[in-house]
Amino acid sequence: MEAQSEPAVVELRIPCRPEYVGVARLALLGVASRMKFSYDQVEDVRLAVGEACTTSVEWATKNNRADTDIVVRSSIADTKLTVDIIDSSGERREVSDDQDNENEPESLGALLITLLVDEVTVTPLNGGTHVKMVKYAG
Amino acid sequence: MEAQSEPAVVELRIPCRPEYVGVARLALLGVASRMKFSYDQVEDVRLAVGEACTTSVEWATKNNRADTDIVVRSSIADTKLTVDIIDSSGERREVSDDQDNENEPESLGALLITLLVDEVTVTPLNGGTHVKMVKYAG
Amino acid sequence: MNFSIDTYNMESGVPVIKLTGEVDVYTAPQLKQQMIGMLEAGANQILIDLTEVEYFDSTALGVLIGGLKRMRERDGNLSLICPNPRIRRVFEITGLDKIFDIYNSADEAKIAIQLVP
Amino acid sequence: MNFSIDTYNMESGVPVIKLTGEVDVYTAPQLKQQMIGMLEAGANQILIDLTEVEYFDSTALGVLIGGLKRMRERDGNLSLICPNPRIRRVFEITGLDKIFDIYNSADEAKIAIQLVP
Numbered sequence: 462m463e464a465q466s467e468p469a470v471v472e473l474r475i476p477c478r479p480e481y482v483g484v485a486r487l488a489l490l491g492v493a494s495r496m497k498f499s500y501d502q503v504e505d506v507r508l509a510v511g512e513a514c515t516t517s518v519e520w521a522t523k524n525n526r527a528d529t530d531i532v533v534r535s536s537i538a539d540t541k542l543t544v545d546i547i548d549s550s551g552e553r554r555e556v557s558d559d560q561d562n563e564n565e566p567e568s569l570g571a572l573l574i575t576l577l578v579d580e581v582t583v584t585p586l587n588g589g590t591h592v593k594m595v596k597y598a599g
Numbered sequence: 600m601e602a603q604s605e606p607a608v609v610e611l612r613i614p615c616r617p618e619y620v621g622v623a624r625l626a627l628l629g630v631a632s633r634m635k636f637s638y639d640q641v642e643d644v645r646l647a648v649g650e651a652c653t654t655s656v657e658w659a660t661k662n663n664r665a666d667t668d669i670v671v672r673s674s675i676a677d678t679k680l681t682v683d684i685i686d687s688s689g690e691r692r693e694v695s696d697d698q699d700n701e702n703e704p705e706s707l708g709a710l711l712i713t714l715l716v717d718e719v720t721v722t723p724l725n726g727g728t729h730v731k732m733v734k735y736a737g
Numbered sequence: 738m739n740f741s742i743d744t745y746n747m748e749s750g751v752p753v754i755k756l757t758g759e760v761d762v763y764t765a766p767q768l769k770q771q772m773i774g775m776l777e778a779g780a781n782q783i784l785i786d787l788t789e790v791e792y793f794d795s796t797a798l799g800v801l802i803g804g805l806k807r808m809r810e811r812d813g814n815l816s817l818i819c820p821n822p823r824i825r826r827v828f829e830i831t832g833l834d835k836i837f838d839i840y841n842s843a844d845e846a847k848i849a850i851q852l853v854p
Numbered sequence: 855m856n857f858s859i860d861t862y863n864m865e866s867g868v869p870v871i872k873l874t875g876e877v878d879v880y881t882a883p884q885l886k887q888q889m890i891g892m893l894e895a896g897a898n899q900i901l902i903d904l905t906e907v908e909y910f911d912s913t914a915l916g917v918l919i920g921g922l923k924r925m926r927e928r929d930g931n932l933s934l935i936c937p938n939p940r941i942r943r944v945f946e947i948t949g950l951d952k953i954f955d956i957y958n959s960a961d962e963a964k965i966a967i968q969l970v971p
């Protein structure tokens with residue numbers, strides 16, 4: 462056990478569809494603005510979580526999994542916010558690049574997430590993906 | 600079975616503490632503004648859900664249950680939003696009125712909820728309370 | 738956190754509490770503390786400026802009602818500046834607009850308060 | 855839903871798409887449709903006004919990039935009006951501010967576009 466208090470947890474479950482990504486962004490705006498983040502950092506968190514959910518939605522659409530959910534779990538410690546984004550959007554398998562590359566998901570979104578938060582890991586799950594991001598305040 | 604599609608469900612779990620009520624309000628703002636509500640109706644939903652969560656927080660404080668959670672579940676149908684607010688704040692038992700009545704929870708909050716949504720029911724649960732509110736769009 | 742509280746005195750000496758952002762179960766205790774301070778300092782007129790408030794819940798209303806009662810006990814008053822119709826609506830639907838003197842601007846409040854003996 | 859899309863022509867005839875609110879995975883397809891319509895109508899200059907945009911994600915960036923490519927293919931251009939630093943930042947951190955011509959106001963864009971032969 463660490464000598465720190467348990468982080469508070471806020472958990473949100475939304476349908477894995479484009480119209481609900483905004484709900485996750487607003488909830489994270491609420492979470493982050495109650496922490497010691499600057500205005501810009503709050504914005505970073507909102508954007509990063511929006512991008513992660515958007516990627517989940519894009520894969521769900523591709524894999525015919527739009528009836529699944531995304532779970533967005535925020536663990537709020539003193540100066541550290543950890544957000545776990547867990548989808549059931551199926552495997553993130555790149556198809557061969559023979560189509561209009563505008564329809565490729567991920568690249569720009571993934572770039573943005575990397576730039577906006579301090580740590581990010583992407584782990585395949587059974588039937589989906591777990592994105593973990595960490596942002597430090599101050 | 601009714602001839603309507605399943606409502607979409609957005610579920611939020613927050614710590615039953617004052618600083619998280621704002622997260623629930625923001626999430627509901629997101630949910631309601633994606634429905635066919637007027638600007639004023641969105642505001643009504645935000646306020647009503649805020650009041651319900653506030654009452655949960657007040658009882659949790661009173662009953663020493665600030666370590667519990669509130670679950671806020673929104674069921675989104677075409678023109679009908681149902682929000683279930685479920686706490687584990689213990690029994691809502693009025694103590695005898697011998698103290699400064701400013702510390703009484705509920706009355707103003709309950710009045711507001713009644714005025715702001717179309718239907719509201721309050722049901723004691725094992726160890727908490729279930730508030731169900733319905734708001735119709737249009 | 739989207740809340741701040743500022744105080745200043747009008748030329749007439751009436752203290753003003755200016756609130757910004759969300760006044761709710763989390764932040765209303767700060768308003769209460771500020772009001773208690775002014776009451777203890779002997780104020781018999783207090784003006785609460787809600788112009789920049791974007792959310793006002795029953796906890797905040799309860800704090801204002803408590804303040805009003807104490808001010809009335811000493812034959813004073815607690816009045817509000819509230820031009821925002823969305824916030825004003827909370828007072829209207831609860832009937833509290835009939836209990837509080839509510840003004841549309843600091844200027845309007847200033848004139849009205851000076852007219853009171 | 856906090857999104858709207860308006861179109862108008864500048865005096866010079868250059869079509870402008872003015873976006874308001876949140877441009878994201880949900881709303882960006884509307885921007886794409888609008889842009890495709892203008893491309894099909896033969897536009898070789900398009901101006902996208904982001905002044906009133908409060909959220910702009912990678913999906914929206916992707917739509918702009920796609921539009922810019924098609925405009926460049928016909929020796930045209932797709933430029934942006936973006937005075938809001940928060941939105942501009944999204945272009946800056948992705949390096950896209952070097953790909954797009956970004957102006958601070960409609961007037962600034964008008965002058966710059968007229969100077970181009």
Ligand SMILES: Nc1ncnc2c1ncn2[C@@H]1O[C@H](COP(=O)(O)OP(=O)(O)O)[C@@H](O)[C@H]1O
Nearest residue numbers: 562563564565566567568569912913916919948
């Ligand atoms: N920083 C960049 N500069 C220039 N072009 C880029 C950049 N990032 C991505 N692109 C191009 O933009 C297009 C769309 O990007 P992509 O990341 O696939 O967006 P989306 O997530 O919307 O599919 C692709 O053709 C890609 O090559």
Ligand SMILES: Nc1ncnc2c1ncn2[C@@H]1O[C@H](COP(=O)(O)OP(=O)(O)O)[C@@H](O)[C@H]1O
Nearest residue numbers: 701702703704705706707795796799802831832
């Ligand atoms: N509509 C009203 N008009 C006048 N006084 C009211 C009204 N509603 C409540 N009160 C009084 O305001 C005080 C605080 O109200 P209450 O509902 O208990 O607020 P809280 O939820 O903050 O405890 C109580 O003394 C109550 O009698």
